[in-house]
Amino acid sequence: MILVFGQTGQVARELARLAPDALYLGREQADLTDPDACAAAIRAHRPSAVINAAAYTAVDRAEDEEALATLVNGDAPAAMAVACAEIGIPLVHISTDYVFDGAGEAPFAPDHPTAPLGAYGRTKLKGEDGVRAAGATHAIMRTSWVFSAHGANFVRTMLRLGAERDLLNVVTDQIGGPTPARAIAEACLSMAQQLQADPTKSGTYHFSGTPATSWAGFARAIMTEADLTCEIIDIPTAAYPTPARRPLNSRLDCTALRVFGLSQPDWREYLKTTLIELKGTA
Numbered sequence: 001m002i003l004v005f006g007q008t009g010q011v012a013r014e015l016a017r018l019a020p021d022a023l024y025l026g027r028e029q030a031d032l033t034d035p036d037a038c039a040a041a042i043r044a045h046r047p048s049a050v051i052n053a054a055a056y057t058a059v060d061r062a063e064d065e066e067a068l069a070t071l072v073n074g075d076a077p078a079a080m081a082v083a084c085a086e087i088g089i090p091l092v093h094i095s096t097d098y099v100f101d102g103a104g105e106a107p108f109a110p111d112h113p114t115a116p117l118g119a120y121g122r123t124k125l126k127g128e129d130g131v132r133a134a135g136a137t138h139a140i141m142r143t144s145w146v147f148s149a150h151g152a153n154f155v156r157t158m159l160r161l162g163a164e165r166d167l168l169n170v171v172t173d174q175i176g177g178p179t180p181a182r183a184i185a186e187a188c189l190s191m192a193q194q195l196q197a198d199p200t201k202s203g204t205y206h207f208s209g210t211p212a213t214s215w216a217g218f219a220r221a222i223m224t225e226a227d228l229t230c231e232i233i234d235i236p237t238a239a240y241p242t243p244a245r246r247p248l249n250s251r252l253d254c255t256a257l258r259v260f261g262l263s264q265p266d267w268r269e270y271l272k273t274t275l276i277e278l279k280g281t282a
């Protein structure tokens with residue numbers, strides 16, 4: 001039995017659709033602000049693998065709540081990994097492009113030095129370090145720009161704003177790979193299964209959608225696919241001030257996915273299916 005931390009999040013919901021028999025622990029059953037409780041849940045349930053799909057993901061708010069975000073994104077995954085090491089099971093942990101500083105234009109390889117620009121990235125990096133230090137079989141999967149038909153994400157924000165406005169300013173100098181939560185969930189399950197059979201696959205992997213685009217480019221694709229007439233105006237990051245700094249270059253080098261026989265999802269296909277799914281629920 002696979003144990004998943006998270007129930008209502010984008011990735012957790014997609015996991016639940018793909019693997020309904022896994023055990024999903026929401027905030028009520030396992031609060032990540034209590035790392036010991038997370039470790040205790042693993043010891044109590046003795047699963048065959050753990051996937052951590054829960055996190056503090058409010059990038060701007062994290063600047064003011066770094067202590068809380070550190071507990072959830074840093075200390076809880078570390079405690080999970082210690083418990084996984086004890087009982088000899090793999091942990092699949094999800095991390096982010098925001099651990100990098102976004103310099104240059106080349107895709108970041110998994111072993112490229114990290115240098116987060118903000119609190120969210122710092123807390124996620126602490127979680128990565130804790131998972132690696134615990135000695136459990138693990139995959140740290142760094143992904144980026146996650147979207148789905150549920151939860152808080154850029155696609156849903158653009159659909160809401162696009163229906164209200166004729167024009168929308170969107171940054172054009174942050175480049176990355178939008179990644180469907182659905183594809184992340186599939187990859188997590190595959191990694192968990194393969195790690196059980198072959199612990200030598202442990203390591204840090206990048207998993208992002210292709211092709212790389214800007215937030216403005218992504219916004220334009222969303223408006224087109226959704227038949228909204230809202231015009232997207234290209235603006236530089238400097239013209240869109242936010243509490244947290246974000247990396248300009250979020251490109252991730254995903255070639256190591258070959259180890260798991262996985263490849264990058266084309267976000268344009270998943271955008272279509274996401275919009276169909278949203279229409280069905282509207």
Ligand SMILES: NC(=O)C1=CN([C@@H]2O[C@H](COP(=O)(O)OP(=O)(O)OC[C@H]3O[C@@H](n4cnc5c(N)ncnc54)[C@H](OP(=O)(O)O)[C@@H]3O)[C@@H](O)[C@H]2O)C=CC1
Nearest residue numbers: 008009010011027031032033054055057096143144145146
């Ligand atoms: N969203 C994105 O664009 C990106 C996300 N990631 C990473 O991917 C992973 C999945 O993200 P995503 O699915 O988008 O996340 P969401 O923001 O959609 O969901 C986060 C989940 O974490 C849960 N959670 C937050 N705080 C706690 C807590 N204290 N105790 C228990 N559960 C908690 C939330 O529960 P509740 O509903 O109760 O609040 C929610 O289920 C995370 O590790 C994230 O860092 C990486 C790159 C990009």
Ligand SMILES: Cc1cn([C@H]2C[C@H](O)[C@@H](COP(=O)(O)OP(=O)(O)O[C@H]3O[C@@H](C)C(=O)[C@@H](O)[C@H]3O)O2)c(=O)[nH]c1=O
Nearest residue numbers: 057059096097144145146154157169170171215240246
């Ligand atoms: C709503 C809006 C956003 N933007 C910009 C702000 C920001 O630079 C970019 C995306 O906005 P968001 O608020 O979705 O960005 P953000 O929440 O920072 O998204 C990040 O979330 C975390 C959890 C991650 O791990 C990252 O990979 C990334 O997905 O678009 C505009 O330019 N115009 C707009 O109207």
Ligand SMILES: [Mg+2]
Nearest residue numbers: 057058059152
């Ligand atoms: Mg956000």
